[in-house]
Amino acid sequence: MARIAYILLCHKDPEAIIKQAERLTATGDYISIHFDARAKPEHFFMLQEVLGPNPNVAFSEKRIKCGWGEWSLVEATLHAVQTAVKNFPRASHFYMLSGDCMVIKSSEYIHEFLDDNDVDFIESFDFFESDWIKTGMKSERLIYRHWFNERTQKRRFYATFNVQKKLALTREIPADIQVMIGSQWWCLRRQTIEAVLHFTESRRDVMRFFKTTWIPDETFFQTIVRHLVPTNEIRTRTLTFLMFTDYGMPLTFYNDHYDLLISQDYLFARKISPDALDLKERLGQLYAEKGVDFQISAEGPSLFKFLTGRGRQGKRFASRFWETESTLGRDRxxxxxxxxxxxxxxxxxxxxxxxxxxxxxxxxxxxxxxxxxxxxxxxxxxxxxxxxxxxxxxxxxxxxxxxxxxxxxxxxxxxxxxxxxxxxxxxxxxxxxxxxxxxxxxxxxxxxxxxxxxxxxxxxxxxxxxxxxxxxxxxxxxxxxxxxxxxxxxxxxxxxxxxxxxxxxxxxxxxxxxxxxxxxxxxxx
The missing domain is CATH 3.40.50 (Rossmann fold)
Structure with missing residues (x-):
């Protein structure tokens, strides 16, 4: 039977992390936690004190200060993965999570699902051919070097970018690598994870390349897994249900979303509101239940698009008026x-x-x-x-x-x-x-x-x-x-x-x- 090592990246809310870890390990699975080095030390001490005695919980041996869009997120993930591989030799699958994720199926359902599907689940679309990136930089993420955080060091980020662009200081993508892109929420088999870790040690050129790309958490694992694993053993999808608003922000789920979430064809969901205590309680109880028959309808994305789209009809915004052509003709x-x-x-x-x-x-x-x-x-x-x-x-x-x-x-x-x-x-x-x-x-x-x-x-x-x-x-x-x-x-x-x-x-x-x-x-x- 599948045994899962959850890879949890988190930086706040230690009480919720404790509950999440206790829930996920109660049915025999494991969890490897990377707690951001920028977070409050007392929060990390709380986690160690409560979860330390649990043999199915491990903490990343090295903690990284993480920043959005930086290599640090990939580095933190790799440290947590290495810790999981070392401490949990019986783990057959490694599932990437965040502190905002919540399970939406029972443990029994999840293990049976993974037993029935001997593949890796990871979004991996062609970086240049797909339309995964809707706006903003695309090739510039790769062909220029990015040393600074775009959100916290905006002036340095764009100053170094503009200098490289003006002087045409571009670089080549490693010749044997086809860069892929997709969601960072993946579930990989043990043999795949071990192959990825070996790749990171043997291909220093690829590692150097990704360390200065922008938002590498959307490209690193997606590219390496596709490079190492046969196509027929990859499902290009995530098992974590997430949707985005019109403004590119993750949609947040609340207490009244329980029925919607459990009917989706996914195993986890993000982001769950910190205030959705009833939802978390119900989903937590669901995880331990046996014999639950889930009716999968998977209408979440289309339903959300429909409901938000209603605002287009003059309720939130003025109606869109396309360009005006000349008249059809007075006599028509x-x-x-x-x-x-x-x-x-x-x-x-x-x-x-x-x-x-x-x-x-x-x-x-x-x-x-x-x-x-x-x-x-x-x-x-x-x-x-x-x-x-x-x-x-x-x-x-x-x-x-x-x-x-x-x-x-x-x-x-x-x-x-x-x-x-x-x-x-x-x-x-x-x-x-x-x-x-x-x-x-x-x-x-x-x-x-x-x-x-x-x-x-x-x-x-x-x-x-x-x-x-x-x-x-x-x-x-x-x-x-x-x-x-x-x-x-x-x-x-x-x-x-x-x-x-x-x-x-x-x-x-x-x-x-x-x-x-x-x-x-x-x-x-």
């Missing part, structure tokens, strides 16, 4: 069918196409696969269509040789509506207001990745009202915009009401509108 009429249930809008659009001469296009700004003519590449991606929406629509009017066109939009596309209604052309809207059952919203949340087949009923119970409110708020924003020429079809409305809305929207005779309104199963799910 753009008719927008706005509906959250895309299948309903498409059924109506198909009937309009059969009953009128107007060209019709489905959700061209929402679905990449929407059939469009070749317009020189402007139609090739959703990004291009959205950025050049007026140019795209002008070209479509020209392509179909028409002054009238019907297209579908999702109600969330407020920026598109504002742009088209602000044009000198004539824009009319038909908003279709549908009814949404819990079953439909559940299926909708699964289709868009907010939930999975195994998502617990409790999570769905909290999620569905949020989705429902979000849909209603989209309709409210359309009303609040006070667009001209807006008609509405309500699912519960009568046929005559639907006919009246279609006459106003399409400017067709009543008989034609009634033919369209009688579309079979228009609102059926």
């Amino acid at each position: 009429e753009l008719m927008l069918i706005v509906c959250k249930k895309w299948h309903v809008a498409k059924r109506l659009l198909e009937k309009i196409d059969q009953a009128t001469v107007h060209p019709t296009i489905a959700y061209l700004f929402n679905e990449e696969s929407t059939p469009l003519p070749d317009l020189g590449g402007i139609q090739s991606t959703l990004g291009k269509r959205t950025r050049h929406r007026r140019a795209l629509m002008r070209m479509l009017f020209d392509y179909y040789n028409t002054n009238q066109m019907v297209v579908c939009l999702d109600p969330s596309a407020m920026d598109l509506m504002q742009d088209f209604f602000g044009d000198r052309s004539i824009t009319r809207m038909l908003e279709i207001q549908c009814e949404f059952t819990d079953d439909y919203l559940t299926g909708h949340s699964i289709r868009i990745g907010l939930a999975g087949e195994q998502t617990s009923p409790e999570t769905l119970e909290r999620l569905l009202p949020t989705i429902r409110r979000d849909i209603l708020s989209e309709s409210d924003r359309i009303r609040d915009a006070e667009f001209e020429n807006v008609s509405r079809m309500v699912q519960s409305g009568t046929e005559d009401e639907h006919v009246s809305a279609l006459v106003e929207f399409l400017h067709v005779p009543e008989e034609k509108a009634r033919e369209i309104a009688r579309t079979d199963y228009l609102f059926a799910d």
